[in-house]
Amino acid sequence: MKVGLAYGPGRLEIELPDGLDVTVVRPRFAPGLGSPGERLREALRRPSASPPLRELAKSGGRVGIVFSDITRPAPNPLLLGGILEELSSVPGLDITLFNALGTHRPNTKAELESMLGPEIAGSYRIVQNDAFDRGTQTLAGRTSFGNEVRLNSELLACDLKILTGFIEPHLFAGFSGGGKAILPGMAGLESILRNHGAAMVGHPEAIWGVTEGNPVWEEIREAARFVGRAFLVNVALNSRREVTGVFAGGVEAAHAEGCAFVGRTAVVPVPKLFDIVITTNSGHPADINLYQSVKGMRAAEQVVKPGGAIIIASRCSEGIPEHGLYGRLLREARGPRDLLERINRPGFLEQDQWEAQVQALVQLKADVYVYSEGLTDEEIAACHLKPSRSVEATLEDLLGVHGRRASICVLPEGPQAIPCLAG
Numbered sequence: 001m002k003v004g005l006a007y008g009p010g011r012l013e014i015e016l017p018d019g020l021d022v023t024v025v026r027p028r029f030a031p032g033l034g035s036p037g038e039r040l041r042e043a044l045r046r047p048s049a050s051p052p053l054r055e056l057a058k059s060g061g062r063v064g065i066v067f068s069d070i071t072r073p074a075p076n077p078l079l080l081g082g083i084l085e086e087l088s089s090v091p092g093l094d095i096t097l098f099n100a101l102g103t104h105r106p107n108t109k110a111e112l113e114s115m116l117g118p119e120i121a122g123s124y125r126i127v128q129n130d131a132f133d134r135g136t137q138t139l140a141g142r143t144s145f146g147n148e149v150r151l152n153s154e155l156l157a158c159d160l161k162i163l164t165g166f167i168e169p170h171l172f173a174g175f176s177g178g179g180k181a182i183l184p185g186m187a188g189l190e191s192i193l194r195n196h197g198a199a200m201v202g203h204p205e206a207i208w209g210v211t212e213g214n215p216v217w218e219e220i221r222e223a224a225r226f227v228g229r230a231f232l233v234n235v236a237l238n239s240r241r242e243v244t245g246v247f248a249g250g251v252e253a254a255h256a257e258g259c260a261f262v263g264r265t266a267v268v269p270v271p272k273l274f275d276i277v278i279t280t281n282s283g284h285p286a287d288i289n290l291y292q293s294v295k296g297m298r299a300a301e302q303v304v305k306p307g308g309a310i311i312i313a314s315r316c317s318e319g320i321p322e323h324g325l326y327g328r329l330l331r332e333a334r335g336p337r338d339l340l341e342r343i344n345r346p347g348f349l350e351q352d353q354w355e356a357q358v359q360a361l362v363q364l365k366a367d368v369y370v371y372s373e374g375l376t377d378e379e380i381a382a383c384h385l386k387p388s389r390s391v392e393a394t395l396e397d398l399l400g401v402h403g404r405r406a407s408i409c410v411l412p413e414g415p416q417a418i419p420c421l422a423g
Contacts, residue, residue, distance in 0.1 A: 001015070001016040001017075001018065001020075001022060002014070002015050002016075003015075003016065003024060003278075003410055003412055004412060005278070005280045005313050005391075005410075005412050006239070006280045006281075006282050006283035006287075006412060006413050006414060006416075007280060007283055007287065007313050007314070007315055008283060008284050008287065008315035008317065008373075009283065009284045010283075011283075012280075012313050012371075012391070014278075014313075014391045014392055015392060016392070016395070016408070016410075017396075019404075020399075020404070020406075020408055021405065021406065021407045021408060022408045022409075022410060023270060023274070023407070023408070023409050023410070024409075024410045024412065025268050025270060025303075025409060025410070025411050025417050025419045026239070026268075026411075026412060026413055026417050027238070027239060027265050027266050027268065027413060027416045027417040028264070028265040028266075028268065029238060029239075029265075030236070030238050030244040030245070030265050031238070031242075031244065032238060032240065032242025032243060032244060033242070033243050033244060033245075033246070036075075036078060036235075036242075036243040036246070037078065037081075037082060039243075039246045040078065040079070040082040040233070040235075040246050040248075041082060041085075041086065042246075043233070043246040043247070043248035043249075044082065044083065044086045044233070044248055045086075047231070047248045047249030047250070047254065048247070048248070048249035048250060048253045048254045048257060049249050049250035049252075049253035049254070050231060050248075050249035050250040050253075050254075053083070053086050053087070053162070053231055053248070054086055054087070054089065054090060056160055056229065056231055057087055057090045057093060057160055058090055059159070060090070060091065060092030060093060060159075061092070061093070061094070061158075061159035061160070062093075062094045062095075062096065062157060062158040062159050062160075063087065063093050063094065063095045063096070063158060063159065063160045063161075063162065064095075064096050064097075064098050064154070064155045064158035064160070064161050064162065065080060065083060065084075065095065065096070065097050065098065065162045065164065066098045066100050066155070066161065066162065066163045066164060066165075066181045066182075066185060066186060067079070067080060067097060067098070067099060067100065067115075067116070067164050067165075068100060068164070068165045068166070068181075068185075069099055069100060069101050069102075069104050069107055069115075070107050070111050070115055070285060070288075071104060071285055071286070071288055071292055072165070072166065072176075072285065072286075073166070073237065073241055073282075073284075073285055073286065074164065074165050074166045074235070075166070075235065075237075075241075075243060076115050076116050076117075076164070077116060077117040077120065078235075078243065079164045079233055079235065080097070080116060080120055080164065081117070081120065082233075083162055083164070083233060084120070095124055096124065096125050096126075096127055096154065096158065097116075097120075097124045097125065097126045097127070098126075098127050098128075098129065098152065098154075098155050098186060099112070099126060099127070099128040099129060100129060100165075100181050100182075100184075100185025100186055101128055101129045101130075101131065101185070102129070102131060102184035102185050102187070102192060103131050103132075103184065103189065103192055103324065103351050103352070104323075104324075105321075105323045105324075106128045106130075107128065109121075112126060127152070127154055127155075129152050129185065129186045129187075131184075131187060131188055131189040131192060132189055134150070134188060136152060136153055136154070137150040137151060137152060137153055137187075137188040138150065138151060138152075138153040138156050140156060140223070140226035140227065141222075141223075141225075141226040143219045143222045143223065144218075144219075144222060145194075145200075145215065145218075145219050147191065147194040147195065147219065148190070148191060148194075149183060149187065149191045149222075149223045149226055150187065150188035150190065150191050151182065151183075151186050151187055151188070151191075151223075151226065151227065152186045152187075155186050155227070156227060156228075159229065160229050160230070160231065161227050161228070161229065161230040161231070162230070162231050162232075162233060163178075163179075163181040163182065163224075163230060163231070163232050163233070163234075163251060164181065164232075164233045164234070165177045165178075165180070165181050165234055165235075166234060166235045166236065166237055167234050167235070167236055167247070167255070167258040167259060167261075167262045168236075168237070168262060168266065168415070168416065169208040169209050169262065169263075169266050169267070169415060169418045170208065170295075171207070171208060171294070171295050171298045171299075171358060171415070172196075172200075172201045172206040172207065172214075172216055172354065172358060173206070173214070173216045173217050173220060174206075174207070174208070174209055174210045174211040174214050174216075174217045174259075175209065175211060175217075175255075175258075175259045175262065175263075177232075177234040177255055177258060177259075178220070178221075178224070178232065178234065178251060178252070178254075178255030178258075178259075179220040179221050179223060179224030179251060179255070180220055181224075182220070182223050182224045182226075182227055183195055183219070183220050183223035183224070184196070187223065189351065190349075191223070192351075193349040193350070193351065193353075194349070195216060195219050195220065195223075196216070196353070196354035197349060197353075197354075198343045198344045198348065198353065198357060199215075200215045200216050200219070201216065201354045201357055201358065202344070202357065202361075203215050203216070208267075208298075208299070208302070208415075208418045209263055209266075209267050209418060211259065221252065224251050224252075230251050231248070231249065231250075231251075232247070232248060232249060232250065232251040232254040232255060233246075233247075233248045233254075234246075234247045234248075234254060234255060234258045235247070235258075236258060236261055236262050236265075238265075239282075239413045239416055244261075244265075245258065245261045245262075247261070266416060266417060266418055267418050267420055268417050268418065268419050268420070269419075269420055269421070269422035269423075270303055270409065270419045270420070270421065270422060271421075271422055272407065272421070273303055273304065273305045273308075273407075273421065274303055274304055274305060274308065274407045274408060274409040275304075275305055275308045275309070275398075275402045275406035275407050275408070276304075276308060276309050276310075276311070276395065276398050276399075276402060276406055276407070276408045276409070277300035277301075277303060277304045277308070277309075277310050277311070277366075277408075277409045277410075277411065278300075278310075278311045278312075278313070278391060278395070278408065278409070278410045278411065279296045279297070279299055279300040279310060279311070279312050279313075279410075279411040279414050280296055280312065280313050280314060280411065280412065280413065280414035281293040281295055281296035281312065281314045281414045281415070282295075282296070282413055282414040282415060282416050283315075283413075283414075284315065284317075286414070286415075287314040287315045287316060287414075288315075288316070288317055288318050288321075289316050289317075289318040289319060289320060289321040289374075290314070290316050290319070290320045290321075290326075290327075290370070290372070290375065290380075290383065291320065291321060291324065291326045291327075291352065291355050293312060293314040293316065293370075294355045294358050294359045294362075295414070295415045296312050296314060296411070296414040296415055297310060297312055297358075297359060297362045297368055298358055298362055298415070299411055299414055299415040299417070299418055299419070300312065300362075300366075300409075300411060301361075301362040301365055301366065302418060302419050302420055302421075303409055303419040303420070303421065304365065304366045304409075305366075306365055306366070307365075307366065308365075308366045308367075308402075309366055309367045309368075309369065309398050309401075309402070310362070310366050310367070310368045310369065311369045311370075311371065311388060311391055311394050311395065311398075312368065312369070312370055312371070312414075313371045313372070313391055314370065314371070314372050315372060315373060315374055316372040316373075316374035316375050317374045318374070319374055319375060319379065320375070320379060320383065324351055324352045325350055325351045325352045325353075326352035326355050326356055327382075327383065329342075329343075329350065329352060329353060329356040330356055330359070330382070330383040330384060331382050331383070333356075333384070335384055336359075336360035336361075336363040336364055336384060337360075337364070339356060339357075339360045339384075340357065340360045340361070340364075343356065343357050343360075359383075363384065363385075367386060368385050368386065369385070369386045369387070369388040369394050370385045370386070370387060370388060371388040371389070371390070371391050371394070377389075395408075
């Protein structure tokens with residue numbers, strides 16, 4: 001059996017021996033919209049739970065448009081192009097674009113041009129959120145969880161905030177999109193750390209596809225309310241990166257519609273747990289580094305048997321990466337249990353601890369093997385993971401442990417399909 005795995009900008013073709021118990025899990029296919037630009041225009045003019053965008057902006061003033069950074073496959077040229085076209089007939093607007101970096105590194109000028117298109121990138125002022133510079137932030141409010149939310153001051157000064165992005169299942173926030181453009185996207189470091197703290201991320205409802213009762217998501221929703229007048233423009237994508245749905249209007253109403261749509265295609269019931277799960281991180285740009293690839297590991301963890309094994313194929317062109325503290329947290333720990341003990345100590349708050357925490361939780365359930373051309377065996381081992389130089393060879397070794405009758409699940413598109421045990 002041949003299977004193409006999403007890997008980097010292309011596919012990694014693997015061949016599985018005949019006669020094995022193999023289940024391939026893909027997202028339910030949703031066809032791309034024939035005219036996504038027209039559907040976007042319609043959504044901006046007939047939004048959910050909001051006046052049309054043009055009407056919201058007609059009073060003039062400052063408009064801030066928030067867009068996703070380079071680690072997300074959001075169709076920024078389509079989204080921003082459609083929004084800017086709709087606003088072009090409204091006089092007196094001062095428009096600024098905001099890159100929702102969260103704690104990620106700033107994007108280079110060349111990256112911004114590739115993400116937005118040269119015309120948009122060269123025609124508007126772009127502010128890249130700096131979570132580490134408290135001088136750029138303003139206290140916007142305190143959540144019901146007792147956490148202060150500091151947000152980018154320039155964005156808060158805008159009269160209208162337009163939040164863009166795409167919706168997919170998220171490993172501990174339930175779904176991406178919606179208010180995540182604000183927290184963590186445009187937030188200060190301490191606000192992000194507390195929202196992504198050990199107790200929040202370790203909550204049993206902080207998992208794929210769950211928003212209500214999920215403390216991470218519920219605080220994100222509260223933070224988005226602090227920004228005042230806001231309008232959401234989110235899309236859903238299929239495995240070909242085609243737009244399958246457009247959801248615009250009031251932040252909470254439009255996002256709820258998008259989550260319901262994505263949940264019908266991305267959450268896939270399976271009849272059993274598996275001895276071995278082969279997964280990916282959905283290819284470029286999602287598999288740009290090992291940090292991002294924890295998402296693919298957690299997708300596999302949903303259906304792997306305790307004591308089983310996960311093989312993830314992830315290009316990791318940026319390595320672990322070197323920026324941030326994820327790699328350091330892993331290297332300083334003696335193993336997954338030690339790492340979790342450190343992270344769960346009272347008062348422990350460090351950048352990227354959330355991704356290290358989720359990885360450690362996955363590793364307590366199953367062994368994790370990493371196939372990556374962007375990482376050395378030594379780098380993989382230093383992160384307490386097992387190196388793989390061939391997915392097929394690693395599978396053959398695991399069959400020697402689990403037996404030729406072992407059950408195998410393959411997630412070719414990684415976390416674009418979230419498998420769950422039926423019932």
